[in-house]
Amino acid sequence: MDLTILTHAIPLTAIICLVYSTSRFELPERILRSAVIMFGKTIGFLGLLYAFLLYLSR
Amino acid sequence: MRDTRVELKNPITAAVLAFLIPGAGHWYQGRRFKATIYSVCILTLFVWGMILGNWQPVYSQLVYRTRAESAQMEKATPPTRFSFGYAAQFFSGLPALPALVQEARFRNEEANLNILETEILSDFSGIVREQTESGESAKTVSGQMILSPVNAAGSRDVTGTLTVAADDGTTIEYGLGGYVELGRQIFGSPRREIRCGIISKNGAELATEGSVQGTVARSFLNWFQAPRDSHEMDRLHGDLSRKFDIASVFTWIAGLLNLLAIWDAADGPAYGYGDEKSKPDDDDDEEEESPKKT
Numbered sequence: 001m002d003l004t005i006l007t008h009a010i011p012l013t014a015i016i017c018l019v020y021s022t023s024r025f026e027l028p029e030r031i032l033r034s035a036v037i038m039f040g041k042t043i044g045f046l047g048l049l050y051a052f053l054l055y056l057s058r
Numbered sequence: 059m060r061d062t063r064v065e066l067k068n069p070i071t072a073a074v075l076a077f078l079i080p081g082a083g084h085w086y087q088g089r090r091f092k093a094t095i096y097s098v099c100i101l102t103l104f105v106w107g108m109i110l111g112n113w114q115p116v117y118s119q120l121v122y123r124t125r126a127e128s129a130q131m132e133k134a135t136p137p138t139r140f141s142f143g144y145a146a147q148f149f150s151g152l153p154a155l156p157a158l159v160q161e162a163r164f165r166n167e168e169a170n171l172n173i174l175e176t177e178i179l180s181d182f183s184g185i186v187r188e189q190t191e192s193g194e195s196a197k198t199v200s201g202q203m204i205l206s207p208v209n210a211a212g213s214r215d216v217t218g219t220l221t222v223a224a225d226d227g228t229t230i231e232y233g234l235g236g237y238v239e240l241g242r243q244i245f246g247s248p249r250r251e252i253r254c255g256i257i258s259k260n261g262a263e264l265a266t267e268g269s270v271q272g273t274v275a276r277s278f279l280n281w282f283q284a285p286r287d288s289h290e291m292d293r294l295h296g297d298l299s300r301k302f303d304i305a306s307v308f309t310w311i312a313g314l315l316n317l318l319a320i321w322d323a324a325d326g327p328a329y330g331y332g333d334e335k336s337k338p339d340d341d342d343d344e345e346e347e348s349p350k351k352t
Contacts, residue, residue: 005300012308015099016315022095023318023328026064030332031095 006050013042061331064089069324076323078151080316083323096319104150104312111305114294117246118144118157119164119285129287130241130251133169138285143306149313149320160244160284169242175212178205178252182220184272186232188256188264203274205234205254214238216254220270233258234270241273246286247293249273 014035021035066072067087076083081097084090107115119138121129129136147154182203187196201222208215220232236255243250256268294302322328 005304008304012103012311015103016311018095019099019315019318022092023322025329025332026061026089026092026327027332028091031092 064326073324107305107308115306121287146310146313157283174207180274188268189266246284247290250276
């Protein structure tokens with residue numbers, strides 16, 4: 001698997017989480033907290049999915 | 059009901075501004091923090107996609123293959139179909155609107171493929187064909203082309219030179235002449251097709267016919283976000299591989315994210331101000347959750 005291509009997913013996820021959270025709330029602290037949590041959950045899920053696919057492809 | 063602490067000013071004006079430039083609607087409303095996030099994130103994503111895709115992921119129309127060898131060489135405006143990706147890219151606002159201008163220019167162009175109006179001074183890549191005693195020889199070359207119309211006002215007859223490097227390291231200069239055929243002026247490819255005759259080689263007149271067929275540079279304003287055909291898409295996928303797909307997806311996502319920003323500018327934040335008392339079964343991200351707007 002091409003890791004260079006895969007690394008694009010990290011900043012992309014960060015941008016999506018930040019913009020999504022910004023559209024949900026008005027308070028900066030609430031926006032940032034929500035974005036960080038959402039980012040962590042999304043990257044965690046993608047990481048698990050990647051690990052599972054890597055396991056299957058071995 | 060909207061949170062009264064969020065000052066939306068004129069929501070329609072804010073929404074239009076948010077559409078045109080991501081974040082501009084919020085800046086107009088005085089919501090500077092959100093304006094900065096929307097602007098930086100969405101524009102960065104859009105430009106990042108454009109850079110990954112050699113500034114070519116955005117186009118509104120895909121040109122069908124035509125009877126001509128290439129859609130560029132089709133005199134009548136070729137049939138096109140809408141690019142569904144553009145439905146998302148469109149919401150990026152001004153950065154994606156040149157595609158509509160280019161579509162209109164493409165449709166309204168009175169393509170004259172047999173007239174050279176101004177001098178061409180460009181790199182060239184293509185094929186040189188010469189008749190030899192043993193038949194026709196064709197070889198792939200790249201070099202520098204200078205081509206001018208015989209009449210200053212523009213003409214079908216052209217004159218010029220094509221300088222290429224030979225296999226043995228020497229330079230070959232072909233004298234160009236005869237009639238010219240040019241690809242359409244406005245087309246979504248940085249390369250414009252061209253064909254014309256060869257009349258001499260290294261100063262010696264050719265005893266038999268020869269011709270060059272290839273591409274020269276097209277000006278940025280004539281290819282940027284313009285409709286293109288599947289030949290050009292194949293070339294892009296060949297050159298950039300998956301990068302072009304990723305670039306396209308980035309520009310789509312940028313447009314879709316700006317939809318959220320437009321909605322926020324017109325109607326305020328979707329969940330509320332952010333300091334409301336939480337409900338355990340609400341929201342999507344954590345144990346401390348917010349109710350709907352009150």
